[in-house]
Amino acid sequence: MEWKDSLSVGVIKFDAQHKQLVKLVDDLHRGIREEKGKYDIGAILDKLLEYTSKHFLAEEMDMIAYGYDEYEEHKKEHDDLKLQVKEFYSNYYSGDIVLKDDIMNFVVEWLKEHIAKTDKKYGPFFNSKGLK
Ligand SMILES: [Fe+2]
Numbered sequence: 288m289e290w291k292d293s294l295s296v297g298v299i300k301f302d303a304q305h306k307q308l309v310k311l312v313d314d315l316h317r318g319i320r321e322e323k324g325k326y327d328i329g330a331i332l333d334k335l336l337e338y339t340s341k342h343f344l345a346e347e348m349d350m351i352a353y354g355y356d357e358y359e360e361h362k363k364e365h366d367d368l369k370l371q372v373k374e375f376y377s378n379y380y381s382g383d384i385v386l387k388d389d390i391m392n393f394v395v396e397w398l399k400e401h402i403a404k405t406d407k408k409y410g411p412f413f414n415s416k417g418l419k
């Protein structure tokens with residue numbers, strides 16, 4: 288997955304965080320492609336999960352602080368996504384699934400979808416509050 292300007296949400300710090308997320312997904316992709324061991328892939332998954340949680344929280348805090356009226360729906364999407372990634376994560380560790388392209392595609396798709404649709408919507412709102 289590559290970063291494209293079309294993914295920009297118009298808020299500098301969130302663009303920076305999204306770039307970092309894209310990078311972590313890329314690391315995961317590479318790890319799978321290079322058939323790295325469970326330990327290495329697990330470490331990348333750890334980072335991805337941690338960074339995703341941190342990023343979601345950062346967005347949610349600003350939505351609350353600035354009174355964004357689509358906060359509830361946005362947070363629900365975050366919660367669903369976190370749950371799904373956690374599920375992959377525990378299935379992966381318990382050996383029930385092998386991380387392959389289908390799972391990667393899922394992660395990439397939701398990330399792109401969420402940034403390009405749901406996150407993008409808050410851009411003009413935050414901008415109007417002076418957050419650029
Ligand atoms: Fe985001």
Ligand SMILES: [Fe+2]
Binds near residue numbers: 343365401406
């Ligand atoms: Fe978001």
